[in-house]
Amino acid sequence: MAPGRSGHAVVIGASLAGILAARVLADSYERVTVLDRDDLPGVEQRRGAPQGRHLHGLMERGRRIIEDLFPGLTAELADLGAPTTEVLIRSRWYLSGLRVHPTPTGLTTVLASRPLLESTLRARTAALPGVAFRSRVAALGLVAAPGDPRRVVGVRVQSAGAGVEVIEADLVVDATGRGSRAPDWLADLGCPRPAEERIDIDLGYASRTYRRRPEHLDGDLGVVVSTMPGWRGGGAIVLEGNRWHVTLGGMLGDHPPLDDAGFRMFASTLPVPDVHQIVSAAEPLDDPVPHRFRGSLRRHYEALVGAPGNFLVVGDAACSLNPVYAQGMTVAAQQSEVLGRCLRAGRDDLARRFHQEAAPLIDLAWRMSTNADLNYPGVEGPRTARVRLTNAYLRRAHIAAHVDPVVARAFMRLANLVEPPASILRPAMMARVLRHGFATSAPVPRPRPAGETARVPVTGV
Ligand SMILES: Cc1cc2nc3c(=O)[nH]c(=O)nc-3n(C[C@H](O)[C@H](O)[C@H](O)COP(=O)(O)OP(=O)(O)OC[C@H]3O[C@@H](n4cnc5c(N)ncnc54)[C@H](O)[C@@H]3O)c2cc1C
Numbered sequence: 001m002a003p004g005r006s007g008h009a010v011v012i013g014a015s016l017a018g019i020l021a022a023r024v025l026a027d028s029y030e031r032v033t034v035l036d037r038d039d040l041p042g043v044e045q046r047r048g049a050p051q052g053r054h055l056h057g058l059m060e061r062g063r064r065i066i067e068d069l070f071p072g073l074t075a076e077l078a079d080l081g082a083p084t085t086e087v088l089i090r091s092r093w094y095l096s097g098l099r100v101h102p103t104p105t106g107l108t109t110v111l112a113s114r115p116l117l118e119s120t121l122r123a124r125t126a127a128l129p130g131v132a133f134r135s136r137v138a139a140l141g142l143v144a145a146p147g148d149p150r151r152v153v154g155v156r157v158q159s160a161g162a163g164v165e166v167i168e169a170d171l172v173v174d175a176t177g178r179g180s181r182a183p184d185w186l187a188d189l190g191c192p193r194p195a196e197e198r199i200d201i202d203l204g205y206a207s208r209t210y211r212r213r214p215e216h217l218d219g220d221l222g223v224v225v226s227t228m229p230g231w232r233g234g235g236a237i238v239l240e241g242n243r244w245h246v247t248l249g250g251m252l253g254d255h256p257p258l259d260d261a262g263f264r265m266f267a268s269t270l271p272v273p274d275v276h277q278i279v280s281a282a283e284p285l286d287d288p289v290p291h292r293f294r295g296s297l298r299r300h301y302e303a304l305v306g307a308p309g310n311f312l313v314v315g316d317a318a319c320s321l322n323p324v325y326a327q328g329m330t331v332a333a334q335q336s337e338v339l340g341r342c343l344r345a346g347r348d349d350l351a352r353r354f355h356q357e358a359a360p361l362i363d364l365a366w367r368m369s370t371n372a373d374l375n376y377p378g379v380e381g382p383r384t385a386r387v388r389l390t391n392a393y394l395r396r397a398h399i400a401a402h403v404d405p406v407v408a409r410a411f412m413r414l415a416n417l418v419e420p421p422a423s424i425l426r427p428a429m430m431a432r433v434l435r436h437g438f439a440t441s442a443p444v445p446r447p448r449p450a451g452e453t454a455r456v457p458v459t460g461v
Contacts, residue, residue: 005030005130007170010155012139014040015049016329017315018175019121020336023069025173026128028343033167034131035157037138043119051323052114053289054207055235055247057224060087060107061417062330065337070124074110077120081240082112083221087412091222095398095411097231097271097443103405105412111221113239136160142172142185142311149189152308171350173312178297180317191307199370199381200295201322203227204255206263207289210244210282223274227251227324229376230445234267234275243285244278249324252378258288271443296322296373298366301351302359309351312339318355319362322373327365330417334361365417396437397424404436 009029011018014036025032038048045052058066067073078084085091087107093100112120126133136159143154143166154168174182183193217223217236227233227249234248248256248266256266267276298319301307315332338358342350373379375391401408410429413419423429 004028007031008033008168009171009173010035010167010169011173011175012036012155013175013177013315013317014038014122014133014135015175015177015315016118016121017177017317017332017335018173019118019125020066020069020332021173021175021312021314021339022131023121023125023128024336024340024343025171026125026131027340028347029171030130032128032131033169034125034133035137035139035155035167036133036135038135040122040133040135041119043113043115045115049114049118051291052118054114054205054291054323055237055245056114056117056329057235057237057326058110058112058117059326059330059416060109060413062333063108063110064418065330065333066121069333069336070121073120073124074108077110077112077116080112080116080120081242082110082116083238083240084108084110085221087416088408090220091237092217092220092224092274093412094223094225094272094274095401096226096228096395097445098399098402098440099272100398100401100412101403101405101408103408105409107412107416107418109222111237111239113245116240134159139176140164141181141188142308144189144308149191150306150308152189152311171310171312171347173314174317175315177316178320180299180313182311182313182317183299186304186307186311189308192304194299194301194304197298197300197366198295199322199373199379201251201293201373201376201379202253202295203249203251203293203322203324204253205247205249205291205293205323206256206258206266207245207247207291208263208279208287209239209285210246210278211285212238212242212244212282216244216278216282217274223278225270225272225275228271228445231271232256232266232269233324234270236275236278244282246275246279248275251373251376255290255292256288258290260284260288263288271445293323296320296366296369298362300359302355304355307351309349310347312351312354314339314358318358319366321365321369325365325369325372325415327369327417331362331365334358334417364421368421393433395442397433399438399440399442400433400436402436402442403440404432407432407436 222237224235
């Protein structure tokens with residue numbers, strides 16, 4: 001045992017947030033047990049992480065944090081077949097229907113499938129001293145010290161084919177994702193529930209994989225077409241195994257169909273033809289699978305008074321964000337960084353310190369995501385003057401990023417959570433955005449014709 005490591009931490013949920021929390025806890029706790037009610041296979045899709053079947057981009061801020069926690073991970077993923085590239089080089093980004101200028105940004109994209117990323121991280125974490133993963137163990141609730149609901153002493157669990165048992169713990173971390181029962185678990189102990197915020201967007205995804213040929217997309221490795229009011233979105237990236245992973249998406253109930261013809265037709269209605277060209281020319285390897293995401297959901301644990309000091313909530317369990325902005329894994333990584341810092345300062349009052357220090361990071365991602373959603377007239381939420389002004393400015397920034405590499409770089413660094421919003425509001429940057437953002441015109445969405453006739457000519461790739 002390394003000096004200073006003591007006690008037992010239990011992490012509930014062995015997905016991205018749980019794995020990253022466990023990695024950090026292993027520096028402080030003698031034993032770390034990570035429970036999941038799911039099977040935890042190798043590089044395979046699993047029931048407990050259905051989002052793994054859909055496009056997952058890891059933003060640069062998250063990649064850097066994860067690389068610090070697991071040195072050599074990017075190279076390891078590349079060795080396992082995940083293509084790695086500069087964000088705007090050999091990878092096409094379209095914002096407001098215009099291609100972002102293909103310029104170096106200092107940002108790396110690792111095109112690993114979600115199962116490859118998750119299983120590689122899990123294997124690295126499981127190899128750490130004192131860490132154990134237990135699959136097919138469902139957490140049922142928290143156990144508090146007799147007469148002291150503010151001190152959790154264990155987790156009540158049910159293992160597959162076995163009875164209910166209590167796993168004793170000095171610290172419990174909830175990483176059970178969006179469906180977290182932590183508010184009920186706290187209420188069962190007589191503690192308050194966290195306040196919740198929601199922004200409903202009724203996003204629908206459909207995803208499919210295809211065999212890739214070298215001529216597809218002129219050899220480029222990916223294309224991302226942002227979803228905008230009036231425009232459907234989608235993306236295609238090359239994954240390990242030389243496959244295309246294609247995801248189509250639409251907001252407010254405008255969901256992609258799952259039959260072959262409907263899937264292609266939906267792709268043809270994106271503002272640019274790249275994704276449609278791939279799905280028209282490449283050989284499908286499976287059928288489209290859907291995912292419905294009703295809305296972003298935030299639980300304010302940082303504002304709870306009277307909650308246990310040794311029970312933390314991380315990842316989607318605390319904040320589940322519109323996936324089109326690809327922030328979730330990065331916010332989980334940022335929380336693991338905060339957790340490490342809080343633990344280095346001691347264990348007293350850990351939950352309050354952790355939730356309060358993590359809150360500004362979550363706030364920023366939440367604001368970026370929900371402000372962008374409020375661009376859609378059909379999304380309900382507080383459309384303050386600031387939100388409207390920011391959205392109008394960002395629309396001009398999208399257009400300017402098409403022609404001005406400096407704006408393109410700044411915008412991508414902001415979207416990758418590497419630079420703060422202030423970076424795109426500096427006077428010199430604003431001057432560029434205003435100069436180029438009004439000089440170029442962006443395509444205007446047209447109403448979709450009845451029967452959804454393809455807008456984009458169907459051509460080979
Ligand atoms: C369609 C979709 C696309 C996305 N795309 C991106 C993207 O491009 N980029 C990005 O950064 N993020 C993306 N995200 C978000 C990202 O998947 C999550 O933010 C990330 O996985 C962190 O989630 P988590 O670990 O907190 O929870 P989850 O990944 O939901 O995992 C929760 C885990 O807890 C387990 N569990 C649940 N209840 C119990 C219980 N009672 N007992 C034991 N175990 C339990 C589950 O089996 C599961 O393994 C996307 C999400 C969706 C839905």
